[in-house]
Amino acid sequence: MWNLLIVGAGPAGLNAAIAAAGEGLKVKIIDEFNRIGGRLLGQLHQEPNGEWWNGIDVANRLHEKAITLGVKIESGVSVYDLEQSEFGWKVYTSEGMEKTEKLLLATGATEVPTPIPGWTIPGVMSIGAAQVMGNVHRVKPGNTCVIIGANVLSIAIANELRLCGVEVKEIVISQPNSSLTHSGTPEKVMESLLQLTHLAPSVLLRQAGRVAKYIHPSLAVKFYPKNGMNILDIPIKIKTAATEIIGDKKVKGVKTVNIRSNGEIIPNTERITEADFVCIAGGLAPLPELAALTSCEFKFVHELGGHIPLHSERMETNEPNLFVAGNITGVESAKVAMAQGTVAGLTIASEIKGNKKHSDSAIEEALLTVRKEREEALIQFQPNIARARELIYQQFELDWKAESPKRSIS
Structure with a gap:
């Protein structure tokens, strides 16, 4: 059984795996595409400082780092069902069923026809x-x-x-x-x-x-x-x-x-x-179908591209042991997705390892990176993204306080 199973080997999923494995977690990533990197693979542009952003190179570096940290990665594997269990989650894939304590959905976005x-x-x-x-x-x-x-x-x-x-x-x-x-x-x-x-x-x-x-x-x-x-x-x-x-x-x-x-x-x-x-x-819209198989609460937020799972700034959902990161939470740049992945990985490691003092410091630093990348993004897919994010986090906190006696984060 895995400490953390991640669905999606894009920028968010890879960074989450790196962060969690770096804290000693046993991590696996699965992705239905036959190459690792998700939307990174198609990206090629020049940054304001004159440097080129080559998504393939970024994906390769993240892939290699994850492997070095012991992350197991399988491509060409599809997920068709999710089920809560006494230990966490059962994830049903085209290659069989996987068991995991924590589940992170980093499924990204899809084009709107x-x-x-x-x-x-x-x-x-x-x-x-x-x-x-x-x-x-x-x-x-x-x-x-x-x-x-x-x-x-x-x-x-x-x-x-x-x-x-x-x-x-x-x-x-x-x-x-x-x-x-x-x-x-x-x-x-x-x-x-x-x-x-x-x-x-x-x-x-x-x-x-x-x-x-x-x-x-x-x-x-x-x-x-x-x-x-x-x-x-x-x-x-x-x-x-x-x-x-x-x-x-x-x-x-x-x-x-x-x-x-x-x-x-x-x-x-x-x-x-x-x-x-x-x-x-x-345009693009979040890809939340797997989250819809759970009792995860959803909200429609125009600024974030459509229906998204309600989540905290630390990437938690209202479902115990279920997390989200990247464009499934709202359409933004790859750099924001990467930073969100780090937040999710560290949050999950904190829940499993329980080293709160160390974890809170690392998570807060990662949250600062998310805000910085959002503020400095070369392009914004919709206006008022930062404000829309804050409203989502506020609503999650209100729901968390209302339902905290029912929620377990063991």
Whole structure:
């Protein structure tokens, strides 16, 4: 039996394993993908200090460190059920049942699909798939691209595609409909883009962005150029919406129209932008299905990407011996996920080892790292993430106090 079983070998899971194993725990990680690293594997970008963040290198270093500390790691293993027991948890996997005192779910996030006419044509893919093709498999997805969906994820990966030698012709938004009200109107898209003006290539645009953050998005949209604005030399057109992907046996282009600030289509503005592949970027949402197999309490938090398990800042849930870390708790950067993993690993070690004085000091230091990484993150996936986190932690504390007589953390 394991002291700690971790589901997910991404940045949070690997760091949690390292922290827990470093405190003497017997730790195992399982992951359904056949390579270790999770979302780290697709990441490649330049940091503000000029250094390059190569996710594959980071994943390899974490993998090697975990192995050195005695962590057992199995890839290509899926989990399909969880069951509480007298000793902790039974975890049912494609390779059999595992027993563990503590269970950490670090399952990450998933891309949100955005259906559009023509989205099943060969050559249409999610923005994350294009990232993996280029950065992991070193396969160029194509030569020319249109990205549908103007958000943090699409802009970040668009730059990575550009580094692969792809001409990203434009980033447009999805045509508004009843299921896409959050991302299909220029005003909502503008709210997100105002978090990214620090990436603009010119000082003038960066200064304009700082001023625009104090202006209501509807007013900012009013003055946004109809032909878009360049970020990292890629045209971002939030007043242009994709209505259809064109092609038969393969992608040929995207049909678009101009739209007003409220998303209303402007007649007689249709045009086609030619491209040999199309990326759809619907954004990211936490992946909490395994937590939903338990009695774990959930909350919907827009700023964190959707439904998340209610949890403390120390990554505890309301379920005894069940912890969460990384993007399952809300969509943020890999560095935040790594720091959260360290907090979870140290918290779990503290509960098992009971060395409170040493543990509290180490955990508090790890919590400071989480806050620092969040504050210094190059991009924020949603505005007001820090405030949303605090509200979640406060609610957990209230629930903890109400239910503490029922809870065991042995």
